Amino acid sequence: MRYGGQAQWHNHIYNPIYSAGRSGRSWFQDSLGKMLTFAGNMNADSVVHHKLLHSVRARFVRFVPLEWNPSGKIGMRVEVYGCSYKSDVADFDGRSSLLYRFNQKLMSTLKDVISLKFKSMQGDGVLFHGEGQRGDHITLELQKGSLSLYLNLGKSARLSSSPPAATLGSLLDDQHWHSVLIERVGKLVNFTVDKHTQHFRTKGEADALDIDYELSFGGIPVPGKPGTFLKKNFHGCIENLYYNGVNIIDLAKRRKHQIYTVVSEHIFLLY
Known part of the structure; x- marks a missing residue:
């Protein structure tokens, strides 16, 4: 100035x-x-x-x-x-999610960088989720105003019965923007929320994260059961959502074939 x-x-x-x-x-x-x-x-x-x-x-x-x-x-x-x-924003009404379909059946990565900003209307809701058949999973979820990251590489307990690998923040449902950055190299992970970083070593047998078919944003749809979700959906806005360099919201705005929308019938299967 x-x-x-x-x-x-x-x-x-x-x-x-x-x-x-x-x-x-x-x-x-x-x-x-x-x-x-x-x-x-x-x-x-x-x-x-x-x-x-x-x-x-x-x-x-x-x-x-x-x-x-x-x-x-x-x-x-x-x-x-x-x-x-540059700002790309998607609005989630608590009843829907975006699916990012991979070009191949399995996405196996040794490194991951996921970044986004969010503004939430509620204290609970899934921001994104991905899982593989052999037990790999990654989930970012708001729980009572805090942000929990679930991450596992390889065989382990199911997501519903495993504790979060890391939890950061509080009162994140204050309708203000909050930034999130997840950086992973093998089992080493940096999880950052609003410039507060937690370092941890993830559980699992492998160094690669194997995700089958797709990543979901805003909820966890149940395969074969349209409109049904495993947990409460996210209600709020997500801005500048990047998965390993891919601008997810930009793909959705341009109606690219990798992006699908799933609308909830308000049926939640809570395990």
């Missing part, structure tokens, strides 16, 4: 950067509890430049003069620089 103005302009403004909270008046503060301030320009010619340490996403940015000339003259020029941002 760059500041410029008139000769009568004093040298302080403050930029209230929104922080966590629901009141709309929660700002970042310094160690003494004061709102963070930026020094402004002291004359009509010089320009003061401030580079923010962290990225800020906002529809509106407010700049409020803290001091001004007693005669009433005031001037300020602000330029805000940012980067272009």
Whole structure:
């Protein structure tokens, strides 16, 4: 950000950067509890430049003069620089899911990178799921406002009876956007939610994750039983959903043949 103005302009403004909270008046503060301030320009010619340490996403940015000339003259020029941002968003109503069908029967991977952002209307719901016939499975699920990752490579107990490999976050059903990143190399996994990362070693006999036929997003449809789901479906929005470099939502928007939609009849088989 760059500041410029008139000769009568004093040298302080403050930029209230929104922080966590629901009141709309929660700002970042310094160690003494004061709102963070930026020094402004002291004359009509010089320009003061401030580079923010962290990225800020906002529809509106407010700049409020803290001091001004007693005669009433005031001037300020602000330029805000940012980067272009691509957004692909899918809305899930709690009754449907997207299926991403593989080009082959089996997808076997030694490495996986899955990233997305979500905004949830409810505290429970499956964001995505995939499984194989020999016991491999991966599931990301909201449970009482926390995000649980189930992951296994090879023979083990069924998903319904196995504990999550990792759980992160709380109050994630606050209708705000939350970011998720899952990185796996063999049995080593990094699970990140809103920049909080948990490292773990997954269970199983192999290093590869073998998924049969498809990945489902928003729910776990039961094979051969249209409209039936194993667990509660996700209700909310998912943005920029990438599976190993594939933009899933973009494929759906372009109506590609790999993407299918399953609509629920509100029949859930809970094991």
